[in-house]
Amino acid sequence: MINHPINRQLLSEVEAIARAAGAAIMDIYSRPIAVTEKADQSPLTQADHAAHHLIEQQLSRLSPLLPVLSEEDTAAFSGADAQSRYWLIDPLDGTKEFIKRNGEFTVNIALIEHGKSVLGVVYAPALEVCYRAAINLGAEKIDAQGQVTQLHVATHHPGSPWRLVGSRSHGGDAMPALLAQLGEHELVPMGSSLKLCLVAEGSADVYPRLGPTSLWDTAAAQCVVEQAGGSVVQLNGDTLSYASTEQLLNPYFLVLGDNQQDWPSLFRAS
Incomplete structure:
Protein backbone atom coordinates (compact mmCIF):
# COMPACT_ATOMS: atom_id res chain seq x y z
CA MET A 1 0.00 0.00 0.00
CA LEU A 151 3.52 20.23 -21.34
CA HIS A 152 0.36 21.72 -22.84
CA VAL A 153 -1.64 20.36 -25.74
CA ALA A 154 -1.93 22.51 -28.85
CA THR A 155 -5.00 24.34 -30.10
CA HIS A 156 -5.93 23.55 -33.67
CA HIS A 157 -6.89 26.66 -35.63
CA PRO A 158 -9.65 26.40 -38.26
CA GLY A 159 -8.29 26.25 -41.78
CA SER A 160 -4.88 24.91 -40.82
CA PRO A 161 -3.93 21.30 -41.65
CA TRP A 162 -4.64 18.71 -38.98
CA ARG A 163 -1.46 17.23 -37.55
CA LEU A 164 -2.08 13.53 -36.93
CA VAL A 165 0.22 10.95 -35.45
CA GLY A 166 -0.21 7.29 -36.35
CA SER A 167 1.25 3.91 -35.51
CA ARG A 168 4.42 3.01 -37.34
CA SER A 169 3.74 -0.75 -37.11
CA HIS A 170 -0.07 -0.96 -36.72
CA GLY A 171 -1.79 1.44 -39.09
CA GLY A 172 -5.29 -0.05 -39.06
CA ASP A 173 -7.59 -0.57 -42.03
CA ALA A 174 -9.92 2.33 -41.13
CA MET A 175 -7.29 5.09 -41.25
CA PRO A 176 -7.40 5.76 -45.04
CA ALA A 177 -11.16 6.48 -44.92
CA LEU A 178 -10.68 8.90 -42.02
CA LEU A 179 -7.82 10.71 -43.71
CA ALA A 180 -9.89 11.10 -46.87
CA GLN A 181 -12.57 12.95 -44.85
CA LEU A 182 -10.14 15.36 -43.25
CA GLY A 183 -8.78 16.99 -46.35
CA GLU A 184 -5.46 18.73 -45.84
CA HIS A 185 -3.46 17.06 -43.08
CA GLU A 186 -0.03 15.97 -41.97
CA LEU A 187 0.53 12.38 -40.77
CA VAL A 188 3.58 11.55 -38.66
CA PRO A 189 4.33 7.86 -38.03
CA MET A 190 5.60 6.99 -34.56
CA GLY A 191 6.05 3.88 -32.43
CA SER A 192 4.92 2.96 -28.92
CA SER A 193 3.21 5.30 -26.43
CA LEU A 194 5.26 8.19 -27.80
CA LYS A 195 2.28 8.82 -30.09
CA LEU A 196 0.17 9.97 -27.15
CA CYS A 197 3.06 12.02 -25.81
CA LEU A 198 3.34 13.95 -29.09
CA VAL A 199 -0.22 15.13 -28.56
CA ALA A 200 0.54 15.99 -24.94
CA GLU A 201 3.50 18.16 -25.90
CA GLY A 202 1.59 19.94 -28.67
CA SER A 203 3.52 18.42 -31.59
CA ALA A 204 0.34 16.76 -32.92
CA ASP A 205 -3.35 17.63 -32.75
CA VAL A 206 -4.83 14.14 -32.66
CA TYR A 207 -3.91 10.47 -32.56
CA PRO A 208 -6.71 8.21 -33.82
CA ARG A 209 -6.15 4.60 -32.78
CA LEU A 210 -8.21 2.30 -34.97
CA GLY A 211 -6.36 -0.89 -34.19
CA PRO A 212 -5.75 -3.17 -31.21
CA THR A 213 -4.00 -1.96 -28.06
CA SER A 214 -3.93 -3.24 -24.49
CA LEU A 215 -4.45 -1.47 -21.18
CA TRP A 216 -0.73 -1.24 -20.47
CA ASP A 217 -0.02 0.40 -23.84
CA THR A 218 -1.93 3.58 -23.00
CA ALA A 219 -2.36 4.13 -19.26
CA ALA A 220 0.87 5.96 -18.41
CA ALA A 221 0.74 8.20 -21.47
CA GLN A 222 -2.97 8.89 -20.94
CA CYS A 223 -2.11 10.50 -17.62
CA VAL A 224 0.46 12.68 -19.41
CA VAL A 225 -2.10 13.72 -22.04
CA GLU A 226 -4.83 14.50 -19.53
CA GLN A 227 -2.57 16.48 -17.22
CA ALA A 228 -1.39 18.46 -20.27
CA GLY A 229 -4.99 19.46 -20.97
CA GLY A 230 -5.94 16.83 -23.54
CA SER A 231 -8.23 13.81 -23.50
CA VAL A 232 -8.27 10.15 -24.48
CA VAL A 233 -11.76 9.06 -25.49
CA GLN A 234 -13.47 6.08 -27.02
CA LEU A 235 -15.32 6.55 -30.30
CA ASN A 236 -18.56 6.92 -28.32
CA GLY A 237 -17.08 9.92 -26.49
CA ASP A 238 -16.48 8.18 -23.14
CA THR A 239 -13.07 8.53 -21.50
CA LEU A 240 -10.83 5.50 -21.90
CA SER A 241 -11.02 3.65 -18.56
CA TYR A 242 -8.98 1.06 -16.67
CA ALA A 243 -11.68 0.07 -14.19
CA SER A 244 -12.16 -3.42 -15.64
CA THR A 245 -9.22 -5.76 -16.17
CA GLU A 246 -11.34 -8.67 -17.31
CA GLN A 247 -10.89 -7.38 -20.86
CA LEU A 248 -7.25 -6.45 -21.43
CA LEU A 249 -7.81 -4.97 -24.88
CA ASN A 250 -8.77 -1.31 -25.27
CA PRO A 251 -11.59 -0.24 -27.56
CA TYR A 252 -10.64 2.04 -30.45
CA PHE A 253 -9.90 5.54 -29.15
CA LEU A 254 -8.85 9.09 -29.96
CA VAL A 255 -6.15 11.14 -28.28
CA LEU A 256 -7.15 14.79 -28.55
CA GLY A 257 -5.55 18.12 -27.87
CA ASP A 258 -7.58 21.33 -27.84
CA ASN A 259 -8.95 20.62 -31.29
CA GLN A 260 -12.28 22.46 -31.39
CA GLN A 261 -13.98 19.58 -33.21
CA ASP A 262 -16.27 16.75 -32.16
CA TRP A 263 -14.04 13.96 -33.36
CA PRO A 264 -16.22 11.10 -32.02
CA SER A 265 -19.10 12.41 -34.15
CA LEU A 266 -16.83 12.39 -37.18
CA PHE A 267 -16.17 8.70 -36.63
CA ARG A 268 -19.81 7.83 -36.03
CA ALA A 269 -20.70 9.56 -39.29
CA SER A 270 -18.09 7.64 -41.27
Whole structure:
Protein backbone atom coordinates (compact mmCIF):
# COMPACT_ATOMS: atom_id res chain seq x y z
CA MET A 1 0.00 0.00 0.00
CA ILE A 2 1.22 3.50 -0.78
CA ASN A 3 1.63 5.23 2.56
CA HIS A 4 2.01 8.74 1.17
CA PRO A 5 -0.11 10.77 -1.23
CA ILE A 6 0.47 11.19 -4.92
CA ASN A 7 3.13 13.87 -4.94
CA ARG A 8 6.40 14.79 -6.62
CA GLN A 9 8.37 12.41 -4.42
CA LEU A 10 6.31 9.44 -5.59
CA LEU A 11 6.51 10.65 -9.19
CA SER A 12 10.30 10.91 -8.92
CA GLU A 13 10.55 7.43 -7.41
CA VAL A 14 8.53 5.92 -10.24
CA GLU A 15 10.59 7.84 -12.79
CA ALA A 16 13.76 6.37 -11.26
CA ILE A 17 12.31 2.87 -11.65
CA ALA A 18 11.46 3.54 -15.30
CA ARG A 19 14.95 4.86 -15.95
CA ALA A 20 16.52 1.80 -14.30
CA ALA A 21 14.39 -0.45 -16.50
CA GLY A 22 15.47 1.62 -19.50
CA ALA A 23 19.12 1.06 -18.63
CA ALA A 24 18.52 -2.69 -18.50
CA ILE A 25 16.82 -2.53 -21.90
CA MET A 26 19.66 -0.52 -23.44
CA ASP A 27 22.22 -3.03 -22.19
CA ILE A 28 20.46 -5.70 -24.26
CA TYR A 29 19.84 -3.26 -27.14
CA SER A 30 23.59 -2.96 -27.62
CA ARG A 31 23.93 -6.70 -28.29
CA PRO A 32 22.42 -9.09 -30.89
CA ILE A 33 18.69 -9.39 -30.13
CA ALA A 34 17.13 -12.84 -29.83
CA VAL A 35 13.41 -12.78 -30.66
CA THR A 36 10.74 -15.33 -29.77
CA GLU A 37 6.96 -15.22 -30.20
CA LYS A 38 4.13 -15.09 -27.67
CA ALA A 39 0.95 -17.10 -28.12
CA ASP A 40 -0.60 -14.17 -30.02
CA GLN A 41 2.43 -14.10 -32.35
CA SER A 42 3.67 -10.77 -31.01
CA PRO A 43 7.45 -10.57 -30.56
CA LEU A 44 9.20 -11.08 -27.24
CA THR A 45 12.81 -10.35 -26.32
CA GLN A 46 15.13 -10.73 -23.35
CA ALA A 47 14.71 -6.99 -22.79
CA ASP A 48 10.96 -7.43 -22.13
CA HIS A 49 11.73 -9.97 -19.41
CA ALA A 50 14.60 -7.99 -17.86
CA ALA A 51 12.59 -4.79 -17.62
CA HIS A 52 9.55 -6.61 -16.24
CA HIS A 53 11.46 -8.25 -13.41
CA LEU A 54 13.28 -5.03 -12.47
CA ILE A 55 10.09 -2.95 -12.39
CA GLU A 56 8.14 -5.59 -10.48
CA GLN A 57 10.85 -5.91 -7.83
CA GLN A 58 11.24 -2.17 -7.35
CA LEU A 59 7.50 -1.47 -7.24
CA SER A 60 7.12 -4.20 -4.61
CA ARG A 61 9.64 -2.35 -2.45
CA LEU A 62 7.89 0.98 -3.04
CA SER A 63 4.38 -0.37 -2.33
CA PRO A 64 4.49 -3.99 -1.13
CA LEU A 65 0.72 -4.53 -1.00
CA LEU A 66 -0.27 -2.81 -4.22
CA PRO A 67 -1.05 -5.27 -7.06
CA VAL A 68 0.88 -5.07 -10.34
CA LEU A 69 -0.57 -5.84 -13.76
CA SER A 70 2.24 -6.28 -16.26
CA GLU A 71 2.05 -7.28 -19.90
CA GLU A 72 4.67 -9.91 -19.20
CA ASP A 73 2.83 -11.63 -16.32
CA THR A 74 -0.92 -11.11 -16.51
CA ALA A 75 -1.58 -14.41 -14.72
CA ALA A 76 -0.04 -13.07 -11.49
CA PHE A 77 -2.55 -10.22 -11.26
CA SER A 78 -5.45 -11.00 -8.93
CA GLY A 79 -7.24 -7.68 -9.28
CA ALA A 80 -7.13 -4.17 -7.85
CA ASP A 81 -6.88 -3.67 -4.09
CA ALA A 82 -9.75 -2.69 -1.79
CA GLN A 83 -9.30 0.97 -2.77
CA SER A 84 -9.48 0.07 -6.50
CA ARG A 85 -5.77 0.74 -7.03
CA TYR A 86 -3.07 -1.10 -8.93
CA TRP A 87 0.08 -0.53 -10.92
CA LEU A 88 -0.24 -1.01 -14.68
CA ILE A 89 3.02 -1.47 -16.58
CA ASP A 90 4.39 -2.21 -20.00
CA PRO A 91 8.06 -3.02 -19.41
CA LEU A 92 8.91 -2.55 -23.10
CA ASP A 93 6.26 -0.86 -25.21
CA GLY A 94 7.15 -0.99 -28.89
CA THR A 95 9.02 -4.30 -29.04
CA LYS A 96 8.81 -4.17 -32.84
CA GLU A 97 10.52 -0.78 -32.80
CA PHE A 98 13.13 -2.18 -30.39
CA ILE A 99 13.85 -5.01 -32.83
CA LYS A 100 14.04 -2.52 -35.73
CA ARG A 101 16.45 -0.42 -33.61
CA ASN A 102 14.71 2.87 -34.45
CA GLY A 103 14.62 4.09 -30.83
CA GLU A 104 10.83 4.50 -30.67
CA PHE A 105 10.16 2.26 -27.67
CA THR A 106 9.28 3.10 -24.09
CA VAL A 107 8.92 1.94 -20.52
CA ASN A 108 5.38 2.66 -19.27
CA ILE A 109 4.41 2.75 -15.58
CA ALA A 110 0.99 3.96 -14.42
CA LEU A 111 -0.84 4.08 -11.12
CA ILE A 112 -4.56 3.38 -11.49
CA GLU A 113 -7.19 4.51 -8.98
CA HIS A 114 -10.88 3.84 -9.56
CA GLY A 115 -10.25 3.18 -13.24
CA LYS A 116 -8.31 6.40 -13.85
CA SER A 117 -4.60 6.78 -14.53
CA VAL A 118 -3.54 9.18 -11.77
CA LEU A 119 0.24 8.93 -12.23
CA GLY A 120 2.18 8.04 -15.33
CA VAL A 121 5.78 7.82 -16.46
CA VAL A 122 6.79 7.15 -20.05
CA TYR A 123 10.54 6.79 -20.58
CA ALA A 124 12.17 6.35 -23.99
CA PRO A 125 15.65 5.05 -23.10
CA ALA A 126 17.17 5.18 -26.59
CA LEU A 127 16.10 8.82 -26.93
CA GLU A 128 16.82 9.61 -23.26
CA VAL A 129 13.49 11.41 -23.04
CA CYS A 130 11.04 11.08 -20.17
CA TYR A 131 7.41 12.17 -19.95
CA ARG A 132 5.87 12.23 -16.49
CA ALA A 133 2.61 13.40 -14.95
CA ALA A 134 0.40 12.99 -11.92
CA ILE A 135 -3.01 14.24 -11.01
CA ASN A 136 -2.90 17.90 -9.85
CA LEU A 137 0.82 18.10 -10.68
CA GLY A 138 0.66 18.73 -14.41
CA ALA A 139 2.73 17.06 -17.09
CA GLU A 140 6.41 17.47 -17.92
CA LYS A 141 8.96 16.39 -20.49
CA ILE A 142 12.59 15.88 -19.49
CA ASP A 143 14.96 15.84 -22.46
CA ALA A 144 18.35 14.15 -22.83
CA GLN A 145 20.08 17.23 -21.35
CA GLY A 146 17.84 17.20 -18.28
CA GLN A 147 15.84 20.24 -19.38
CA VAL A 148 12.32 20.14 -17.92
CA THR A 149 9.43 21.52 -19.97
CA GLN A 150 5.83 21.90 -18.84
CA LEU A 151 3.52 20.23 -21.34
CA HIS A 152 0.36 21.72 -22.84
CA VAL A 153 -1.64 20.36 -25.74
CA ALA A 154 -1.93 22.51 -28.85
CA THR A 155 -5.00 24.34 -30.10
CA HIS A 156 -5.93 23.55 -33.67
CA HIS A 157 -6.89 26.66 -35.63
CA PRO A 158 -9.65 26.40 -38.26
CA GLY A 159 -8.29 26.25 -41.78
CA SER A 160 -4.88 24.91 -40.82
CA PRO A 161 -3.93 21.30 -41.65
CA TRP A 162 -4.64 18.71 -38.98
CA ARG A 163 -1.46 17.23 -37.55
CA LEU A 164 -2.08 13.53 -36.93
CA VAL A 165 0.22 10.95 -35.45
CA GLY A 166 -0.21 7.29 -36.35
CA SER A 167 1.25 3.91 -35.51
CA ARG A 168 4.42 3.01 -37.34
CA SER A 169 3.74 -0.75 -37.11
CA HIS A 170 -0.07 -0.96 -36.72
CA GLY A 171 -1.79 1.44 -39.09
CA GLY A 172 -5.29 -0.05 -39.06
CA ASP A 173 -7.59 -0.57 -42.03
CA ALA A 174 -9.92 2.33 -41.13
CA MET A 175 -7.29 5.09 -41.25
CA PRO A 176 -7.40 5.76 -45.04
CA ALA A 177 -11.16 6.48 -44.92
CA LEU A 178 -10.68 8.90 -42.02
CA LEU A 179 -7.82 10.71 -43.71
CA ALA A 180 -9.89 11.10 -46.87
CA GLN A 181 -12.57 12.95 -44.85
CA LEU A 182 -10.14 15.36 -43.25
CA GLY A 183 -8.78 16.99 -46.35
CA GLU A 184 -5.46 18.73 -45.84
CA HIS A 185 -3.46 17.06 -43.08
CA GLU A 186 -0.03 15.97 -41.97
CA LEU A 187 0.53 12.38 -40.77
CA VAL A 188 3.58 11.55 -38.66
CA PRO A 189 4.33 7.86 -38.03
CA MET A 190 5.60 6.99 -34.56
CA GLY A 191 6.05 3.88 -32.43
CA SER A 192 4.92 2.96 -28.92
CA SER A 193 3.21 5.30 -26.43
CA LEU A 194 5.26 8.19 -27.80
CA LYS A 195 2.28 8.82 -30.09
CA LEU A 196 0.17 9.97 -27.15
CA CYS A 197 3.06 12.02 -25.81
CA LEU A 198 3.34 13.95 -29.09
CA VAL A 199 -0.22 15.13 -28.56
CA ALA A 200 0.54 15.99 -24.94
CA GLU A 201 3.50 18.16 -25.90
CA GLY A 202 1.59 19.94 -28.67
CA SER A 203 3.52 18.42 -31.59
CA ALA A 204 0.34 16.76 -32.92
CA ASP A 205 -3.35 17.63 -32.75
CA VAL A 206 -4.83 14.14 -32.66
CA TYR A 207 -3.91 10.47 -32.56
CA PRO A 208 -6.71 8.21 -33.82
CA ARG A 209 -6.15 4.60 -32.78
CA LEU A 210 -8.21 2.30 -34.97
CA GLY A 211 -6.36 -0.89 -34.19
CA PRO A 212 -5.75 -3.17 -31.21
CA THR A 213 -4.00 -1.96 -28.06
CA SER A 214 -3.93 -3.24 -24.49
CA LEU A 215 -4.45 -1.47 -21.18
CA TRP A 216 -0.73 -1.24 -20.47
CA ASP A 217 -0.02 0.40 -23.84
CA THR A 218 -1.93 3.58 -23.00
CA ALA A 219 -2.36 4.13 -19.26
CA ALA A 220 0.87 5.96 -18.41
CA ALA A 221 0.74 8.20 -21.47
CA GLN A 222 -2.97 8.89 -20.94
CA CYS A 223 -2.11 10.50 -17.62
CA VAL A 224 0.46 12.68 -19.41
CA VAL A 225 -2.10 13.72 -22.04
CA GLU A 226 -4.83 14.50 -19.53
CA GLN A 227 -2.57 16.48 -17.22
CA ALA A 228 -1.39 18.46 -20.27
CA GLY A 229 -4.99 19.46 -20.97
CA GLY A 230 -5.94 16.83 -23.54
CA SER A 231 -8.23 13.81 -23.50
CA VAL A 232 -8.27 10.15 -24.48
CA VAL A 233 -11.76 9.06 -25.49
CA GLN A 234 -13.47 6.08 -27.02
CA LEU A 235 -15.32 6.55 -30.30
CA ASN A 236 -18.56 6.92 -28.32
CA GLY A 237 -17.08 9.92 -26.49
CA ASP A 238 -16.48 8.18 -23.14
CA THR A 239 -13.07 8.53 -21.50
CA LEU A 240 -10.83 5.50 -21.90
CA SER A 241 -11.02 3.65 -18.56
CA TYR A 242 -8.98 1.06 -16.67
CA ALA A 243 -11.68 0.07 -14.19
CA SER A 244 -12.16 -3.42 -15.64
CA THR A 245 -9.22 -5.76 -16.17
CA GLU A 246 -11.34 -8.67 -17.31
CA GLN A 247 -10.89 -7.38 -20.86
CA LEU A 248 -7.25 -6.45 -21.43
CA LEU A 249 -7.81 -4.97 -24.88
CA ASN A 250 -8.77 -1.31 -25.27
CA PRO A 251 -11.59 -0.24 -27.56
CA TYR A 252 -10.64 2.04 -30.45
CA PHE A 253 -9.90 5.54 -29.15
CA LEU A 254 -8.85 9.09 -29.96
CA VAL A 255 -6.15 11.14 -28.28
CA LEU A 256 -7.15 14.79 -28.55
CA GLY A 257 -5.55 18.12 -27.87
CA ASP A 258 -7.58 21.33 -27.84
CA ASN A 259 -8.95 20.62 -31.29
CA GLN A 260 -12.28 22.46 -31.39
CA GLN A 261 -13.98 19.58 -33.21
CA ASP A 262 -16.27 16.75 -32.16
CA TRP A 263 -14.04 13.96 -33.36
CA PRO A 264 -16.22 11.10 -32.02
CA SER A 265 -19.10 12.41 -34.15
CA LEU A 266 -16.83 12.39 -37.18
CA PHE A 267 -16.17 8.70 -36.63
CA ARG A 268 -19.81 7.83 -36.03
CA ALA A 269 -20.70 9.56 -39.29
CA SER A 270 -18.09 7.64 -41.27
